[in-house]
Amino acid sequence: MTLRLYDESVGKMLIERNYPDSYYVHDGDIQECIIQLIPPYGNGFYHEICFENVHISFGNISLDNQLQLYFESDFDTVEMHFALKGKSMASSENFGKTVQFDSYQHNIIYAHRMQGKMDFYGPDLHLLEINLAPSFFKKFLPEYSGLFETFRNTIEKQQSSLITPDHNRISLEMYEILNDIMHCDRKGVFKRIYLEAKVSELLLLQLEQLFHNESSKSPIVKKDEEKMYAVRDYILNNLSTSCSLNDLAHHAGTNEFTLKKGFKELFGTTVFGFWNDMKMEEAKKMLLDTHMNISEISDIIGYKNPRHFSAAFKRKYNILPSKIGNR
Template sequence: MTTDIIEINNFVVLIDSTDAQEAEIYKCSFDQDMIGITFYDSGNVEVHVEYESGSQVLKNSKGIAMSFLGNDTVSFSHKISQSEPLNTVSIFSTLEHIHQLQDQEKSLFETYLHGLLYSSNAFELGPQVTMTAEMHLAISKIFQTPFQNSTRLLFLKSQILELLSHYFAQIEEKPQASFPQGEQEQLFQAKEIILQNMNQPPTLTELSKLVGMNNSKLNKNFKQLFGMPVFKYLQAQRLHKAYRLLKEEELSVQEVAWNVGYDSLSSFSNAFQKQYGCRPSALTA
């Protein structure tokens, strides 16, 4: 695990990455009340949360942005899967610092994270949203920036502010869905099946049978929880993978298209431009 820790205007930012071939476990805790917002650009992490009154297990995977509150009695144990490289960006602030922000900035946290700011619990989850293409793009820029020293810090500040802006905008656009624990587990299982079979995904009917939920309910509840219907989510994740391959691997556009499950190069190119605002060939020039 490689962790880059920077401080931006009293916010602590952790930029984590690993491509280890074996599962990794690392632990952490806080020394005061903290709010965290984590963006899972890629990778899968199982987080065991222990606190005085109980415990929780969170299964966080790529494409999710989530927030939480934790105090000094909470401990976190992260088990990072070796199934694919991990790239995450986490933004932390003390409650004290948030309450001291200027009115305009403070109002954002009070509007969208009110339940965390005024919670009496040791640990509490806040809003979770599906990451947009703009969020993925901002994180890609964070990991790939050529800037150094003070120039890099200035650039990272701009990207962190962009991530926060997109996160709050997603919360505003998406009513927070609430499902019984069993149904929520079925929906997360459906998401994992999609992510693990992007090249040859099951049909909606096959997916429904695999998770034990009928077609219409699965598609409707999936959209409520993850922000988009099943196969729109599949397309977004395919294109995100394609973006990473184009930036990080020496592959042709055609090879990338095949890699993410597109038989038609023109269909791939058009979908990529719609999501990222440019043709895939622009990333290989």
């Protein structure tokens, strides 16, 4: 089984991978490869993690210009595709149409012996793809659903297809799991167990979202969705900053009412509920991974009083931060 990625304009092979015929099956150890990208293919990295039935790949790339690459593979795969930032387009005779992903979108794709071309647009391109062996994926596919039965049939007939023609939005829960996958620092068998669990959890969220199809929610306008994501990104990059709801609304070019309603609808939590959760997540990582004391961590995430931070941490995790690690 072989995957090739090449630049036809200069006749240069960029990536060629040979996988076992049984689809990544080997002795159980994880195989990893990190490629550092340089111009004209952008600045950044592309990271692959491979173990039985699962191939994870993600990249963070800065592009000065549109990048066009050609690909070909001689095997079948089910791909969980997450476009975190940037735009991509892929075309192949197998699909009969161009598949385009924009920022914050995801879908599930079945690909049968594909070949075609891909176009990537920046300036920043962040993506994560998880390829599963079809036989492995079908074990998770629920029965008694028209959508899932149709997709199961396309796999059995080896007809390349999207599970649904319309992409879905990446939810907050999905973002948290994607972040866990990309920043996992476990080793060997423990890393494989951890990633298997995260992939299963992520697939659960994708299938649940497809099944419910957000039918109970009133859809928000796409331009408002983009503003909600702009607020989310601002919060993630400015955890220690103090802002009012009005400040955040102005930052995104909207008003307080639209921000409150749209953020809760899109992410299932309030703006400040999300902000607090992200502060506590960051604090927990620092407590586990650094030797900083409570006061230092409290100051970094924007709490002037360490006691207020400790109280907020206990409300979130039901344990005092002083009890975490060796503190």
